[in-house]
Amino acid sequence: MIVVRLEHPDDRAGVRAVHLAAFATAMEADLVDALRAEDAGYVGFVACEGEAILGHVAFTPVTVAGAPAAAMALAPLAVLPARQGEGIGSTLTRAGLEHLRATGCALVVLVGHAAYYPRFGFVPASRFGLVCPWPDVPDDVWLAAVLDQVGVPEGGGAVGFARAFAAVDTDDAPTTGADA
Numbered sequence: 001m002i003v004v005r006l007e008h009p010d011d012r013a014g015v016r017a018v019h020l021a022a023f024a025t026a027m028e029a030d031l032v033d034a035l036r037a038e039d040a041g042y043v044g045f046v047a048c049e050g051e052a053i054l055g056h057v058a059f060t061p062v063t064v065a066g067a068p069a070a071a072m073a074l075a076p077l078a079v080l081p082a083r084q085g086e087g088i089g090s091t092l093t094r095a096g097l098e099h100l101r102a103t104g105c106a107l108v109v110l111v112g113h114a115a116y117y118p119r120f121g122f123v124p125a126s127r128f129g130l131v132c133p134w135p136d137v138p139d140d141v142w143l144a145a146v147l148d149q150v151g152v153p154e155g156g157g158a159v160g161f162a163r164a165f166a167a168v169d170t171d172d173a174p175t176t177g178a179d180a
Contacts (some may be wrong), residue, residue, distance in 0.1 A: 129156015
C-alpha cells in the first residue's frame with residue numbers, strides 16, 4: 001500500500017535517490033537539498049511503500065508583487081522511473097495542494113509540463129498577469145493554480161523564487177520526473 005505523508009528529516013537520502021533516478025542530472029536533487037538548507041518554509045511530501053520512498057514533491061514560498069496572501073512554488077516533483085505511470089505523482093501533487101489550501105496558501109506556481117498539470121487546476125500564469133522570473137520560460141509551461149482568489153493580485157505581478165532556484169538552468173524546464 002502506498003502512503004503519502006509529509007517528508008521527515010530521515011527521508012533525505014531516499015528523496016535524493018528518487019530525484020537522481022528520475023532526472024538525467026543531479027540538478028533537481030541538488031535543488032531540493034538547497035531548498036531545505038534555506039529553511040524558508042520548505043514543505044515536502046513523500047510517497048512510500050513500506051520503508052521505500054517512491055516519489056517526492058517539494059513546495060517553497062514565493063513572493064508575488066502585490067499579492068495579499070501566501071503563495072508557493074511546486075518544484076520539483078519526481079517518481080522512481082520503475083513506478084511512473086501508476087498515479088504516484090498525481091497523488092503527491094493532490095496531497096500537497098490540499099495541504100497548502102488547508103494552511104492558507106492562496107496560489108501555487110510552477111514551471112512544468114503543459115499537458116500534465118492542468119488536471120490539478122493549473123493554467124498559464126499569464127492569465128493572472130504573473131510574471132516569471134526567467135524570461136526564456138515559454139508561456140505554456142509557466143503555470144499557476146489559484147487555491148483562493150484572494151491570492152491573485154489585481155493586475156498581476158512579478159514572482160520571486162527562493163535563492164536556491166538561481167542555480168536552476170531553465171533550459172532544462174519543465175522540471176518534472178513524474179508520471180506525466
